[in-house]
Amino acid sequence: MKKIFTGFLIFLAMSNSVQAYMIGGAYASLISCDYGAYGYKYGNIGTYKVNGQIYQIFFGSDYCEY
Secondary structure (H helix, E strand, O other): OHHHHHHHHHHHHHHHHOOOEEEOOEEEEEEEEEEEEEOOEEEEEEEEEEOOEEEEEEEEOOOOOO
């Protein structure tokens, strides 16, 4: 019973860590998450690659989504 419970916890932890960020209905790959200026605002800026194109998303004080 302990092995089943441990296996379930490992599965649950791994399934929560495998998340994808979507831009325009397509899965995006995080290239970098840097702190910097985005216009007149400062915060975290995520750089994503989607279908060969590069996009930047401003997250402010939140960390970039994977």
